[in-house]
Amino acid sequence: MTVLPRGTLLLAVGIVALEFAAAVTGFVASTLLPVVARDLAAGDRLGLLIAGSTLGLFVALPLASRVLGRLGTRGTLAAGMLAYVGGLAVAATAQGAWTFAVGQLCTGLASGLLAVFGMSSAIRHLDERLRLRVIAASSAMWIGPALVGPAATLGLDHLVGWRWTLLVPVPFVLFGRLLVVRAVRDDPPADAATRPLGRTLLVPLGAAGVVLSAGWCPLALAGAVVAAAGLVAILPAGTARLRPGTPAALAAMVLFAVGYFGADSLITVLLTTGYGAGLGRAAIVLSAAPLAWAVTSLFARRFPATGLSLAALGTAVLATGAPFAVVLAAWTAAGIGVGLAYPGLYVRATTAGPGGLTAIELATAVITAECVGQLLGRAIGGTLSSAGGLFASYVVFAVALAAAAAVSRR
Template structure:
């Protein structure tokens, strides 16, 4: 029963994340205009992910010291407080600070919950959780952008930004109640080296290279040498933090983790800016741009439901990622027509649906790694990729949205190549 509660909690949390994502992405053009921050898009979109990643090195220590209940209380307070700061911000830096605080609060529970899932859920149930989590994006994709715009029209973007709070809190309570009383993995023992920021054994300073480098990219303000140094620091931190062989695309889980990182950079970066691309470059209304925003995750969720009925080894992560790369390239250089963008981004979601379940399973399956290491590795890979995609894409978009989307397409194509080496060795 506790395993079922854990699975339901993880799925509910994914639904909460979907609601929050659609609200933030839908409101981005309005927030940027109201705060006079069209040239600081990276600052607006990367704050939450920066906070999440900064919190990950501290998650194990905090959970061991406070326990699940008190960690939930502290995380809840900081999450709500951060969103209130963002919703009342008058400058871009204050908005980013609020999102950073809310992201850090969410990061406190991320590693604990997912490592518990890897320890306690067998491979078949984990795959079902991944599929159900993907499906949780279907309803928000269908109604989230329109509902957000309706609420924004009625009450303003600041109240609309706070709308996801109840569903996010409900998801977090479910996860914590499922694992209440269980010590974090590794608490009170030492059964191997610490391979990531949330393992809980010791704090690895190298983990902070990633958010520090991403922050340098975001705050560079067009000073490209600073942005380049920040990007190099973030990449160096990523290579040092992920398991050995990831950068070399060693066959099996390391290659899958590399593909997950590149996927995060390409897809999350592209998805976070799609409403700005459509309103600025395509000249369409925000309502139409929001329809394109919802097309990819809707297609992703529906495709995943079909794909996960097949045996994991029959899935096609590389082909799926290649399709998403092609769709992103169409957004970058294709005809500036609403219908083209809608079809292309929907096909991009189909590609993710084909790729993600099998890729996630391959990245979290191993015979020698501990559950916490696997949890940390997959969270790190996807989160780092998304963080770099948002930070770098936001910086590029301030100069050229076409260049930003061209870069996202290249990242996704590289992910497809890495995924060809992701099947486990026989």
């Protein structure tokens, strides 16, 4: 049996712990979304409610290396934690959609300050075999939250209200962040190149245009064009041309994130508003895909095209107004598809090809691809839903997943 160095073990455990924290955060946020939207009278501002944290994350990515160089590891950790806790406090006390979005923006900024730091170290210290094990363990971290998270969130909401319930993820996030930073605090930052500030900010600027368009098509289209231009500018050469290997895997990652995370962010709204289901039934569907993803990832890996095609089919069914049982089965199938696809897609995207990308460049590229996809998926979905196109948004998500399946074959 191989004994891992203490730092490597801490890093692996920290990454897995952060995945558990992400699962808790995701289920709390998704379960509470209809409640928050109703309480803040923000049914026509869904984009603000769901895209704020991802906007903050993407704004922070080009600043992370600058902050790390100026404040050092401890200072960056302190700044990140302060921004995270402060942002959650602002969101939990918000009286309107804009204040809530500002709080979520701050939590995203906090995540972005530390994201590249931990991911680049994972690529540097964990070989492919260990990375696959970490992915499998990380996927398993969604099982517990998927089984009890929505029900526990609804129970806490009834007991103490959504504002206090929103703070539940704090200890899990702090624990995971502390483990990762402790594991990599002695890493040399020599290869951490500063990211281009202007080009990187084109993406959140464009996404903000989509979110704030309020149904005005010229602004939404202009925002989409600006975001696309920023995406092409910051991802590695060949990504936009779908060059086989790492570039194509990164493009597939963007499309996957648009489709799956966009659909997941609105699933409770779709069930409660589009299907007229209660929050309890919506919570069951919410759990289905992440649970299926987690369980499938434990047993079957490296089937990107097949898995993404299945996810696209399952997501498309949600746009048909089918009976509740069919919707539940379809979203479960989508989760199984992601479980089949994601491990292999992730390894391909984080494996250096002939271009010779460094660990920090691979980390930046993978985080960028997922973040851009999440940001655009949530921005487009929130905007369409606020304009009355809730079912149409799921058609868009299904198309994005189908495109990801096609690209993943390259």
